[in-house]
Amino acid sequence: MKKEVEIRFLEDCLLIDKEILVFGDVHIGYEEHIAERGAIPDVQFKEIIERLDRVFKLLKKDGILIKQIIILGDLKHEFGGISDKEWSETLRLIDYLDKKIEKDDMNKQKKDKIILIKGNHDNILGPIAKKRDLKVVDYYKVKGICFMHGNKLYNGCFEDCKYFILGHLHPSISLVDKYKKEKFKCFLKGKWKNKEVYVLPSFSPISFGYDLNSFRYEKEQDNGFFIVPEKDLKKFEVIIYNNLENRNYNFGKLSKIIEKMN
Numbered sequence: 001m002k003k004e005v006e007i008r009f010l011e012d013c014l015l016i017d018k019e020i021l022v023f024g025d026v027h028i029g030y031e032e033h034i035a036e037r038g039a040i041p042d043v044q045f046k047e048i049i050e051r052l053d054r055v056f057k058l059l060k061k062d063g064i065l066i067k068q069i070i071i072l073g074d075l076k077h078e079f080g081g082i083s084d085k086e087w088s089e090t091l092r093l094i095d096y097l098d099k100k101i102e103k104d105d106m107n108k109q110k111k112d113k114i115i116l117i118k119g120n121h122d123n124i125l126g127p128i129a130k131k132r133d134l135k136v137v138d139y140y141k142v143k144g145i146c147f148m149h150g151n152k153l154y155n156g157c158f159e160d161c162k163y164f165i166l167g168h169l170h171p172s173i174s175l176v177d178k179y180k181k182e183k184f185k186c187f188l189k190g191k192w193k194n195k196e197v198y199v200l201p202s203f204s205p206i207s208f209g210y211d212l213n214s215f216r217y218e219k220e221q222d223n224g225f226f227i228v229p230e231k232d233l234k235k236f237e238v239i240i241y242n243n244l245e246n247r248n249y250n251f252g253k254l255s256k257i258i259e260k261m262n
Contacts (some may be wrong), residue, residue: 005143009241009248012203014165018064019142021055021154024072024149024167024188025202028093029086038214045089047205049096056100058246065102068112070140072167072200073119073149082124090128115140119168150199150217153227164195169226170202172209173238173257179258184201185209188254190236192228196203199228199236212254213261234258 008015013023026048032051046134059066076086094114101113116122116129117135125136132223139148146157150168157164174183185208197230201209226233234255241248251257 003144007163007198010058011051011241011243012185012201013055014187014198014200015059015064016145017236019067020070020142021059021066021068022070022147022165022200023203024070024117024200025074025117025170025207026071026076027074027091027202027204027207028076028089029078029083033193038202044204044206045092045149048093048203050095051203051205052100054243066100067102068115069097069101070115070147071117072147072165073117074121074167074202075116075119075125076121076128078121078124082128089126091131094128115144115147117147117149117167120151132241140203148227150226150228154252158193162196162237164192164197166227167196167200167202169199170207171199171238172201172211173240173251173254174211174213174261175251175257176261183208183211184240186212186251187239187241187248188212188233188236189239190232192232197223197228197236199233213258 002036006017013021015021028045044061058102076090078086097114114134116134118125118127118136118138122136126130129136139146139154141157141161145163145165146161147165148154148157150166171186172183174181187201188199190197215234236254238251238254238257239248240251
């Protein structure tokens with residue numbers, strides 16, 4: 001029997017067995033897209049690096065060395081091409097991450113140290129990945145975990161896997177008390193198809209997320225956007241990570257949060 005995998009929540013990412021860092025939905029170049037509809041400061045890449053710096057600083061404090069990084073898709077934003085900004089910043093991010101990976105593991109080639117999962121925005125990520133001798137894959141399996149973007153389900157993920165780890169949904173939640181209403185990025189954790197499933201928030205600092213509270217307005221349906229239907233997601237637990245305290249808070253099942261909003 002395979003031993004249990006240790007999964008730790010961090011700032012918009014997960015740490016697996018103290019050696020694999022997982023995040024997704026970075027959407028490099030997204031500010032170019034929304035700038036077409038109005039002015040926006042060119043700060044996204046700077047904030048991405050600052051966020052990663054905080055994560056790696058915390059890991060270093062805990063004596064943790066990362067051996068592998070898995071990006072759960074939508075590394076860049078543009079569907080139909082590669083802008084100059086996407087070329088530059090995506091390569092810079094890959095180079096940054098490569099420097100953060102433990103270097104004494106000589107048995108593993110570079111292409112296995114950084115895993116790029118294909119997201120629905122990654123139609124033309126291949127040429128960038130090739131520049132750094134990386135491949136873009138539909139899914140990746142290690143330690144009994146299948147890592148997917150979340151827009152498609154692959155039969156190969158059911159073989160020898162206990163866990164699914166997904167992106168794509170960009171989950172966030174609005175919490176209300178008698179004084180204020182605040183929106184937070186969140187993780188989702190639950191059971192689906194006999195697998196333990198984790199859904200990560202987006203790592204993009206300017207793509208805040210899909211408000212799960214909206215489920216209370218919508219008729220439950222499997223619209224094909226996400227592999228886990230809404231009726232099943234409502235059974236998942238909502239987890240918010242506080243990066244100021246470096247700890248996570250479990251707010252219970254999504255369905256209960258939605259009920260309180262009514």
